[in-house]
Amino acid sequence: xxxxxxxxxxxxxxxxxxxxxxxxxxxxxxxxxxxxxxxxxxxxxxxxxxxxxxxxxxxxxxxxxxxxxxxxxxxxxxxxxxxxxxxxxxxxxxxxxxxxxxxxxxxxxxxxxxxxxxxxxxxxxxxxxxxxxxxxxxxxxxxxxxxxxxxxxxxxxxxxxxxxxxxxxxxxxxxxxxxxxxxxxxxxxxxxxxxxxxxxxxxxxxxxxxxxxxxxxxxxxxxxxxxxxxxxxxxxxxxxxxxxxxxxxxxxxxxxxxxxxxxxxxxxxxxxxxxxxxxxxxxxxxxxxxxxxxxxxxxxxxxxxxxxxxxxxxxxxxxxxxxxxxxxxxxxxxxxxxxxxxxxxxxxxxxxxxxxxxxxxxxxxxxxxxxxxxxxxxxxxxxxxxxxxxxxxxxxxxxxxxxxxxxxxxx
Numbered sequence: 175x176x177x178x179x180x181x182x183x184x185x186x187x188x189x190x191x192x193x194x195x196x197x198x199x200x201x202x203x204x205x206x207x208x209x210x211x212x213x214x215x216x217x218x219x220x221x222x223x224x225x226x227x228x229x230x231x232x233x234x235x236x237x238x239x240x241x242x243x244x245x246x247x248x249x250x251x252x253x254x255x256x257x258x259x260x261x262x263x264x265x266x267x268x269x270x271x272x273x274x275x276x277x278x279x280x281x282x283x284x285x286x287x288x289x290x291x292x293x294x295x296x297x298x299x300x301x302x303x304x305x306x307x308x309x310x311x312x313x314x315x316x317x318x319x320x321x322x323x324x325x326x327x328x329x330x331x332x333x334x335x336x337x338x339x340x341x342x343x344x345x346x347x348x349x350x351x352x353x354x355x356x357x358x359x360x361x362x363x364x365x366x367x368x369x370x371x372x373x374x375x376x377x378x379x380x381x382x383x384x385x386x387x388x389x390x391x392x393x394x395x396x397x398x399x400x401x402x403x404x405x406x407x408x409x410x411x412x413x414x415x416x417x418x419x420x421x422x423x424x425x426x427x428x429x430x431x432x433x434x435x436x437x438x439x440x441x442x443x444x445x446x447x448x449x450x451x452x453x454x455x456x457x458x459x460x461x462x463x464x465x466x467x468x469x470x471x472x473x474x475x476x477x478x479x480x481x482x483x484x485x486x487x488x489x490x491x492x493x494x495x496x497x498x499x500x501x502x503x504x505x506x507x508x509x510x511x512x513x514x515x516x517x518x519x520x521x522x523x524x525x526x527x528x529x530x531x532x533x534x535x536x537x538x539x540x541x542x543x544x545x546x547x548x549x550x551x552x553x554x555x556x557x558x559x560x561x562x563x564x565x566x567x568x569x570x571x572x573x574x575x576x577x578x579x580x581x582x583x584x585x
Contacts, residue, residue, distance in 0.1 A: 181202050181203055187200075187208060187236055187241055190208065192210045192212045196211070197212070204248050205220050205222050206218065206233075206245065207219050207220075207221060208236060208244075217235050217236065218232065219232055219233065220247070220261070222255055229262055231251060233248075278321065279316065279318060280316055280320045281312050283363050284312075287357040288300075288304060290357070291303075296425070296450055306343070310332075311331060311350075314334070320355070320358045321363060325371040325372060328348075328368045328372065329372050332344050335347060336376065341376070344376055351368070352370070384511040385504075386508060386509065386511070386512030386513075386516050387512065388516075389519055389520050392516055392520075392570060393570035397570075399415060399571075406498055408473065409481065410490075410498045412470055413494070414495055414499075417510055417513050418517075420457050420463060421513045421518075421535070422455075423450060423514070424510035424511060425448075426455075427510075429489055430479070431479055431480065432479075433478065435459075435467065435480075437459075437467065440458060440464060441456055442458075443455075443457075444456075455536045456553065457560075458553070458556050458560040458561075460565075461561070461564070462564040467480070496510060514535060517535075518531060520566075526555075527555060530555045530556055530559060533552050534560070
């Protein structure tokens, strides 16, 4: 390598001007130059010859790249030249490798998989999946090439979740990672699903079912809800009562919009985009439910939402009804989802066709051999069942503790 004579100093770089030229090139030896522009910008460049042609390579701007750093970059690239390689071509190759590595990182593959699945998920589930990845996985192995991650590395990441006592979440996150690895295999980015290698390595967890009162406890709960106006607000009381009437999922209720209701035909048609199973769902409305909707229409004050929150363009919180149940003394005993469980139990016990009940619960048939889900299947039976259920709830709220009076409707 030819000897270098350093011509620049920090003070010269600081004080350098273009001296009226469009570009003034200050030499520092070994092919390193500081280009000073008339507009005031200063940029480092390395000039070199390869194959009889003069070429140059940028090192960034001054003072962001100091004189010392620029000289170190020059010396590094001179070693590349001594190996008969082109520094510019080597830089392009390195950038390409970096770009490919990023495209094959766990985070990139995961987000590609996530966006492929997005249209099949309801918004809250999509949000949960993304949050679990961003909070628990991406900070540790997100930038790693997916094909270079090893099972112990993934296990160490998952065990950080276990260390917080979140055993159920740890299993859920590992399940999501397994789906990402399977997508990586399908798209040629990796060859192994590491989640299967960790089978049995996590702390076992007991699946927690959402709390629900027993059928014999439902009458007292309904009476407590009817008295909720004494301590809470009318909108929340009606929300709980309508949830009991329709036994839809909590998210489906609080996100309801008035445009979904065909009140003339006593039907609530929940669009596919808001349903867990991504299939439009019909809820027949009893006379009692229609009366509640009349009250809710007045409370909503012109909002497009049936249950607007303080911000009239957003619905009440998921926790609104849960906290109301807490106030009524049912913490750990009942949840919004619990109304589905208790309705299913009672309706099955009273002799209704299980297929009718399942359709009303929107437990969509997943066996494609049996055909696509028909949103109106068993609709006449469902209308009869929903009115009979509403009548039973009325009787319970008024003090009737037995469910035998509904059996006539199931016949």
